[in-house]
Amino acid sequence: MDFTGEKCVSCGQVFTEDDDIVVCPECGSPHHRICYMKENKCANSLLHAEGVKWESDKQKTSHGHDENALVICPVCHFPNRNANDKCTRCGADLDSDKTIQISPEDLEVRPEPDTYDEDDDSEFGTARRYLGFDPNEDMGGATLRELSQFIGTNTIYYIPIFKRMKDVGSKISFNLSCLIFPSFYFANRRMWLWALITTFVSIALNIPSVVIYMADDGFLTKHIADMVYNNMNYIETLAEVCGTFDWICHIILCLFGNWLYFRHSLRSVRKIKASSHDGVFDPELAFSMGGVRPFNIILITIITCTIAMGSLYGIVLLLNAIMLMS
Numbered sequence: 001m002d003f004t005g006e007k008c009v010s011c012g013q014v015f016t017e018d019d020d021i022v023v024c025p026e027c028g029s030p031h032h033r034i035c036y037m038k039e040n041k042c043a044n045s046l047l048h049a050e051g052v053k054w055e056s057d058k059q060k061t062s063h064g065h066d067e068n069a070l071v072i073c074p075v076c077h078f079p080n081r082n083a084n085d086k087c088t089r090c091g092a093d094l095d096s097d098k099t100i101q102i103s104p105e106d107l108e109v110r111p112e113p114d115t116y117d118e119d120d121d122s123e124f125g126t127a128r129r130y131l132g133f134d135p136n137e138d139m140g141g142a143t144l145r146e147l148s149q150f151i152g153t154n155t156i157y158y159i160p161i162f163k164r165m166k167d168v169g170s171k172i173s174f175n176l177s178c179l180i181f182p183s184f185y186f187a188n189r190r191m192w193l194w195a196l197i198t199t200f201v202s203i204a205l206n207i208p209s210v211v212i213y214m215a216d217d218g219f220l221t222k223h224i225a226d227m228v229y230n231n232m233n234y235i236e237t238l239a240e241v242c243g244t245f246d247w248i249c250h251i252i253l254c255l256f257g258n259w260l261y262f263r264h265s266l267r268s269v270r271k272i273k274a275s276s277h278d279g280v281f282d283p284e285l286a287f288s289m290g291g292v293r294p295f296n297i298i299l300i301t302i303i304t305c306t307i308a309m310g311s312l313y314g315i316v317l318l319l320n321a322i323m324l325m326s
Contacts (some may be wrong), residue, residue, distance in 0.1 A: 003015045003019075003021050003030045003056075004016065004017055006056050008029065008030065008031055008032050008035055009029045009031060009042075009043040009044050009054070010031050010032065010035035010036065010038075010039065010043040011032065011035050012204060013031065013032070014030075019032060020032065020033040020034075021033065022036050024042040024044065024054070025041060026042065026047075026048050027044050027047045027048055027052065027053055027054050028053050028054045029042055029043065029044040029047070029054040030054070031043065057120050071084070071094050073087035073092050073094065073132065130144060130145070130148065130159060133159060133163055135148070139162060139163075139166050139266065140166060140266050140267070141266055141270045142265070142266050142269035142270060142273075142281075144159065144162075144163070146269050146273075146281050146286065147159075147162060147266070147269060148286065149281075149283050149286045149290070150265050150268055150269050150286040150289070150290035150291075151265060151290060151291070152271075152287060152290050152291025152292065153291055153292055158258070158261075158262075159264075161173050161258050162258075162262050162265075165258075165259060165262055171259040172255045172256065172259070173255070173257055173258045173259070174254060174255070175253075175254050175255075175257035176254070177256045177257070177260050178250070178253040178257030179250050179251065179253070179254035180250075181193075182196040182198045182202075182249075182250060182253040182254075182257065183195050183196075183199045183202065183300050183304065184300060184301075185257065186198060186257075186260075187263070187293075187296040187297055187299065187300035188292050188293060188294060188296055188297055189261055189292060190290070190291075190292075190296065191260070191261065191264050191291075191292055192288070194260060195206050195296075195300050196303075198249075198253065199300065199303065199304050199307060201246075201249060202246060202249075202304075202306065203242070203304070203307055203308050203311055204311075205242040205245055205246040205249075206242065206243075207242070207311065207315065208235050208238045208242050208243070208248065209238035209239045209243065210238075210312065211228060211235060211315065212228070212232070212235060212236065212239060214312075215228040215229065220316070220319075223323055224316070224319045224320065224323060227319065227322070227323060228269075228319075265290070268286075268289055268290060269281065269286065272285050272286055272289065
């Protein structure tokens with residue numbers, strides 16, 4: 001056998017025509033003679049106990065045993081490892097002649113899922129961009145491709161969640177942003193109605209705690225502070241109840257925030273399609289309406305501070321009115 005171009009299993013150097021080569025009698029692994037004599041044993045001795053024979057790179061390619069290769073599922077187009085017998089996504093048989101092998105180098109040069117290179121219509125490009133799901137699947141008046149274009153960023157997170165919500169009707173998933181800063185999340189995703197609702201609710205539920213803080217730190221007049229202290233037990237109980245309810249709201253939004261965004265995305269895509277004369281989806285309009293808008297976080301912060309200051313001013317006026325009436 002001609003070993004020119006193959007690698008020594010001991011030192012890893014490529015054999016040339018002038019190299020002195022010895023072959024292991026048990027597994028057939030080729031070595032430089034000097035390498036074999038240096039170790040005085042086969043470098044692939046672990047193969048002996050398993051009864052595995054050494055194969056050249058050409059043999060591996062022809063037999064389809066390149067462990068680093070990726071195989072595209074003929075059913076769902078998900079990229080699998082070459083060693084898999086079944087697709088990890090849909091369970092389809094990967095022994096079909098329709099499977100396509102992709103080298104690992106292709107994985108490195110393909111665009112990330114969030115870049116939406118619609119010119120890459122290869123099976124691997126489609127599988128990579130939509131995580132093996134059918135981009136033309138109807139998700140409820142909008143295809144998965146259209147939803148992905150509207151989402152714009154972080155589709156690798158949203159696509160599986162939206163797919164599960166559509167397939168099994170699940171509404172619950174975990175959204176850390178909604179747990180900590182729900183108004184920031186909704187504003188960033190351009191869901192202004194929910195951003196304002198969560199802002200108003202959060203401010204309202206924190207009013208009792210703020211009143212206690214203002215009384216302790218001297219922000220209230222003596223008469224108003226005395227009235228607060230006289231009713232401190234009631235106000236503290238109210239603050240604890242409101243604080244608990246505030247966290248319950250955060251937890252609910254954490255569990256249902258992705259579902260709210262799914263519904264928002266579906267409605268937005270349907271509006272985009274309805275706004276066109278021929279009902280064709282406009283990716284550029286989707287990009288302008290969807291995605292994220294970090295500036296909105298600054299904007300909702302300003303809105304929150306304005307509403308909070310107005311609320312505090314209103315509370316002070318209310319307390320003054322109560323004092324006058326008493």
